[in-house]
Amino acid sequence: MSELMESLPRGARTWTCQDCGWIYAEAIGMAADGIPPGTPWDELPASWTCPECGAHKEAFVMVQP
Numbered sequence: 001m002s003e004l005m006e007s008l009p010r011g012a013r014t015w016t017c018q019d020c021g022w023i024y025a026e027a028i029g030m031a032a033d034g035i036p037p038g039t040p041w042d043e044l045p046a047s048w049t050c051p052e053c054g055a056h057k058e059a060f061v062m063v064q065p
């Protein structure tokens, strides 16, 4: 478990990029892309891509607790 994961509220959903391992946490959002904390994965725009490797949303999988 990373420090990021440990710092999240219980029950917060996170998603990880299968290509590079970058993690999107719904509780944190993605400020650099104008996505506020608490934004559900489903509400990210379809055009959103991984900030690390540019993979599309399809490349991400939910992190199981």
Ligand SMILES: [Zn+2]
Binding pocket: 017, 018, 019, 020, 021, 022, 050, 051, 052, 053, 054, 055
């Ligand atoms: Zn990636």
